Amino acid sequence: MNLFYIPALILFSIFVIYPLCKGIALSFTNWNGYSQTYKMVGLSNYTRMLTDKNVIRAFINTLIYGGMSTLLQNVLGLALALFLNQKFKGRAVTRTLVYLPVMIAPLIMGYVMYFFFSFNNGALNDLLAVFGKEAVDWLSDGKTAVAILTIVNSLQFVGISMVIYLAGLQGIADMYYEAADIDGATPLKKFRYVMLPLLQPAVTSSVTINLIGGLKLFDIIMALTSGGPGYDSHSLSTLVHRTYFASENAGYASAIGIITFLLIAVFSNLIVQYLKKKEVEM
Amino acid sequence: MKKKNGIWRIPVLIVIFCVYFSPFYILTVISFKSATDLSSRWEFPAAPTLDNFRTAIEQGGILKALFHSFVIMVIAVLLIVVVGSLAAYPLARNKSKWNKVIKAFVMGIMMVPPLSILVSLYSIIVDMGGVNQYWGIIIILLTFELPQAIFLYSNFISSIPTALDEAAALDGCGPVRTFFLIIFPQLKSVTASVVILAGIHCWNDYQFSLYVLQSSEMSTVTLAISSFFSQTTSNLNAASAAALLAILPVVVCFLCLQKYFIKGMVDSAVK
Numbered sequence: 359m360n361l362f363y364i365p366a367l368i369l370f371s372i373f374v375i376y377p378l379c380k381g382i383a384l385s386f387t388n389w390n391g392y393s394q395t396y397k398m399v400g401l402s403n404y405t406r407m408l409t410d411k412n413v414i415r416a417f418i419n420t421l422i423y424g425g426m427s428t429l430l431q432n433v434l435g436l437a438l439a440l441f442l443n444q445k446f447k448g449r450a451v452t453r454t455l456v457y458l459p460v461m462i463a464p465l466i467m468g469y470v471m472y473f474f475f476s477f478n479n480g481a482l483n484d485l486l487a488v489f490g491k492e493a494v495d496w497l498s499d500g501k502t503a504v505a506i507l508t509i510v511n512s513l514q515f516v517g518i519s520m521v522i523y524l525a526g527l528q529g530i531a532d533m534y535y536e537a538a539d540i541d542g543a544t545p546l547k548k549f550r551y552v553m554l555p556l557l558q559p560a561v562t563s564s565v566t567i568n569l570i571g572g573l574k575l576f577d578i579i580m581a582l583t584s585g586g587p588g589y590d591s592h593s594l595s596t597l598v599h600r601t602y603f604a605s606e607n608a609g610y611a612s613a614i615g616i617i618t619f620l621l622i623a624v625f626s627n628l629i630v631q632y633l634k635k636k637e638v639e640m
Numbered sequence: 641m642k643k644k645n646g647i648w649r650i651p652v653l654i655v656i657f658c659v660y661f662s663p664f665y666i667l668t669v670i671s672f673k674s675a676t677d678l679s680s681r682w683e684f685p686a687a688p689t690l691d692n693f694r695t696a697i698e699q700g701g702i703l704k705a706l707f708h709s710f711v712i713m714v715i716a717v718l719l720i721v722v723v724g725s726l727a728a729y730p731l732a733r734n735k736s737k738w739n740k741v742i743k744a745f746v747m748g749i750m751m752v753p754p755l756s757i758l759v760s761l762y763s764i765i766v767d768m769g770g771v772n773q774y775w776g777i778i779i780i781l782l783t784f785e786l787p788q789a790i791f792l793y794s795n796f797i798s799s800i801p802t803a804l805d806e807a808a809a810l811d812g813c814g815p816v817r818t819f820f821l822i823i824f825p826q827l828k829s830v831t832a833s834v835v836i837l838a839g840i841h842c843w844n845d846y847q848f849s850l851y852v853l854q855s856s857e858m859s860t861v862t863l864a865i866s867s868f869f870s871q872t873t874s875n876l877n878a879a880s881a882a883a884l885l886a887i888l889p890v891v892v893c894f895l896c897l898q899k900y901f902i903k904g905m906v907d908s909a910v911k
Contacts (some may be wrong), residue, residue: 360730360734360738360739360742361730362727362729362730362815362819363724363726363728363730363731363742365723365726365727365752366723366724366726366727366746366786366790367742369723369779369782369783369786370745370746370749370783370786372764372907373761373764373779373780373783373784374749374752374783374784376760376764377757377760377761377764378752378756378757378760380760380763380764381756381757381759381760384663384759384760391749391763412723414834438656440653441649444649446646448653452653452657454657454898455656455657455660455661456660457654457901457902458660458891458894458907459660459663461840461887461890461891461894461901462844462887462891463843463844463846463858463862463886463887463890464844464846464861465844465846465860465865465866466862466865466887467663469662469865469869469879469880469883470666470667470880470883471663472683472869473666473667473670473876473880474662474663474666479678479680479681481662481666481680481681481682482683484680484681484682485682498677513659513660518905518909521902521905522905522906522909525906527785557815563909564909566910568724570751570753573753574753574755576755576807576847577846577847577862578848580846580866581866581869594755595753595755595847598755598758598759599755599758599850602758602759602762608759608763611759611841612759612760615755615757615759616756617755618755618756619752619753619756619757622751622753622756623751623752626751627751636655
């Protein structure tokens with residue numbers, strides 16, 4: 359019976375473990391991605407990263423995409439879940455509408471957003487014009503571009519958090535609220551001391567999913583800004599792609615990839631451990 | 641406190657509706673406008689046209705791309721279901737130390753972001769001759785969707801009483817027959833979740849396809865759309881029509897099978 363997982367293990371070995379090892383090996387070379395020969399260059403790819411403005415920018419952006427998206431998605435997701443957990447006409451339709459973008463390819467969502475944020479004939483600038491405001495070139499500034507990408511990513515995938523929190527809210531028995539009512543708790547106190555602690559497992563799931571998704575952000579960036587203006591909105595994922603294909607610097611791209619792996623592994627593990635510990639304390 | 645009226649909900653609903661409906665609205669409007677119509681993207685087309693869809697199909701090859709995506713998705717999902725449920729069975733049933741190590745290893749694989757190994761993964765696929773081949777992209781999607789499938793299946797199989805396996809063993813079933821005749825038929829609801837989650841990921845994949853399927857002959861939906869947008873900057877209308885055609889199957893599926901989509905999402909997130 360134990361043989362049943364052999365096919366899966368073979369796949370993981372060939373297509374995950376082996377490339378990971380090979381990637382670590384390549385990160386110490388100056389391979390250009392296609393030639394037969396290349397030299398070992400020791401740690402120089404890694405030391406070069408420390409002074410590479412573009413890598414540092416992409417590193418910070420990746421943390422923003424990961425951290426800010428997670429924050430936005432959880433705050434908004436919980437708010438939406440609380441709102442849509444009430445009984446009123448139209449809530450089913452609203453839930454569907456909020457969850458729908460989760461199904462859409464992020465790449466396509468990025469292109470659709472281009473219609474909103476483009477300078478000429480952009481839907482947002484048309485709205486500004488209605489209010490008599492000047493048109494804004496939304497994507498020409500690095501910081502704004504990063505903010506827009508973060509917001510677009512968050513709004514597209516907030517449905518995931520909403521659904522997780524809705525399931526969490528529905529799992530809380532009424533007796534807890536009733537007990538709090540008898541003790542004379544205000545709605546705010548009920549939220550803080552009854553609901554939030556009981557939602558802790560949902561928080562852990564939601565944060566983990568959002569964080570891993572945000573740190574890996576690739577498709578939306580490719581569609582909306584291609585990392586521009588300049589290198590200002592690159593994440594580590596898009597930078598690896600660019601370094602490999604456009605700059606033909608596979609060794610360096612591998613090194614950036616390995617660092618990204620370490621970043622995601624360490625960062626998400628720390629947060630998950632922290633949240634799990636909180637669950638136990640509750 | 642007793643009788644709240646719900647008037648305050650209306651502005652909130654309007655905001656949600658505007659934010660979430662406008663992308664679909666804008667995309668649809670642009671798809672039906674002729675390329676020479678430069679009116680605001682909010683305005684309904686004065687003379688709706690189907691030309692953009694014709695261009696998307698004839699020049700953009702969007703139908704062929706839909707077909708490629710469909711074939712890749714179906715084969716990949718089938719393999720994910722078979723390989724994933726098979727791998728999950730011993731992990732859920734036989735909780736030896738060694739199997740716990742394997743399970744931790746599988747969960748660890750989920751942590752490896754594909755991008756960090758894409759460079760070397762790509763060179764391995766090149767060496768194997770998998771570039772521009774169905775099997776090249778399918779095997780990669782299979783590998784990276786497996787951990788989640790194994791996770792879902794092993795959680796579910798753990799909840800099936802082992803008495804079932806024992807009864808089958810008494811009747812003389814070997815592990816293979818027990819699995820396929822007794823266990824697998826019990827897995828319908830979790831299989832629905834796996835199919836939906838993996839299917840959506842395969843359909844929407846861009847990052848892997850971008851590396852593996854470089855020939856425009858092999859383009860999947862996402863690749864066809866991205867080349868459409870980058871090549872025909874002058875004809876964004878046709879590109880939107882292509883995008884609309886690409887998301888239509890997903891939206892229709894979602895609206896029909898909504899219950900299962902949500903259940904799949906919750907199952908995969910909450911243990």
